[in-house]
Amino acid sequence: HVETETAPRVQTRRCRGRHVDVVTSKGNRTLGMLRRCLRISSTAAKERAYIALVRPSLEYCCSVWDPHTKKQVSQVEMVQRRAARYVCNDYRRTSSVSTMLQRLGWPTLEQRRMMTRQITLYKILNNVIFVPHSTRIVPAARCSRRTNHALKLQTIASKNNFYRLSFFPRTIQEWNELEPGVAEAGSLHQFK
Numbered sequence: 001h002v003e004t005e006t007a008p009r010v011q012t013r014r015c016r017g018r019h020v021d022v023v024t025s026k027g028n029r030t031l032g033m034l035r036r037c038l039r040i041s042s043t044a045a046k047e048r049a050y051i052a053l054v055r056p057s058l059e060y061c062c063s064v065w066d067p068h069t070k071k072q073v074s075q076v077e078m079v080q081r082r083a084a085r086y087v088c089n090d091y092r093r094t095s096s097v098s099t100m101l102q103r104l105g106w107p108t109l110e111q112r113r114m115m116t117r118q119i120t121l122y123k124i125l126n127n128v129i130f131v132p133h134s135t136r137i138v139p140a141a142r143c144s145r146r147t148n149h150a151l152k153l154q155t156i157a158s159k160n161n162f163y164r165l166s167f168f169p170r171t172i173q174e175w176n177e178l179e180p181g182v183a184e185a186g187s188l189h190q191f192k
Contacts, residue, residue, distance in 0.1 A: 014138040019065050020072045027058045028077040035086055046087040047104065054083055055109075062113045063120045076109050099182070115192075117171045122191050124174035125151065136168045140176070 031054050038049055058079060069074050084100040085091055101108075123129045125137065140152040153172045158164035175183065185191035 011110075017069075019071065020067050020075055023047075023058060023065075024075050024079055027076075028082070029056050029081055030054045030057060031079065031086060037064070041085055043089075044078070050083045050087060052081065054169045058109060059082070059112065059116065063117050063167055063171075066113045066117065066167070066170075068161070068170075073110055080106065080109050114174065117167065118174060119192065120167075121171045121175055122185075122188065126188075127189065147178070149178065149183040152176050 003050070034046070034049050034144065038046065040046065058076060067076060081097045081101070083095055084104060084106065085163040087104060088095075088100045090100065118183075120129070124131045136156065139146075140154050153175060155173055155176065156169040158166075158169055163169065182191065
């Protein structure tokens with residue numbers, strides 16, 4: 001059994017933290033390579049390079065290994081913040097990276113991971129992808145059409161954060177908070 005650098009390692013708490021370290025390290029190395037080798041002034045070209053080469057490595061299988069501690073979330077977001085400085089070519093200490101991110105129109109990677117989890121759950125519920133879920137995904141016992149959507153699911157209780165913040169419990173809780181028009185979308189394109 002050969003383990004590749006991109007394969008998610010999430011069997012234990014320690015492994016999830018280690019995986020975040022590996023992913024951010026790879027993202028920073030790729031960003032460093034872009035800074036050294038792609039010496040151009042075009043913001044659009046730099047942005048395309050980041051979106052094509054760095055961001056995919058930060059988001060690969062993120063539905064599985066999505067970090068939940070502030071430290072890990074911040075560690076992943078820092079790669080994108082460094083990329084924003086690179087794309088805008090602004091390394092001054094007085095410059096606001098948040099402003100650069102707004103100007104570039106980049107959502108946070110945390111928001112993108114949440115969207116990816118929701119899309120994955122939508123695909124599971126609509127049999128677009130097969131994931132055994134009969135014991136995990138159960139329709140809610142009571143559902144009010146006035147305050148909820150028809151596809152509300154029963155939340156999964158857990159005593160420890162490691163399971164409570166894993167894919168199914170975390171995503172089902174967020175799923176139940178979706179607007180009815182979104183959750184009941186007829187196609188994946190409408191859902192997105």
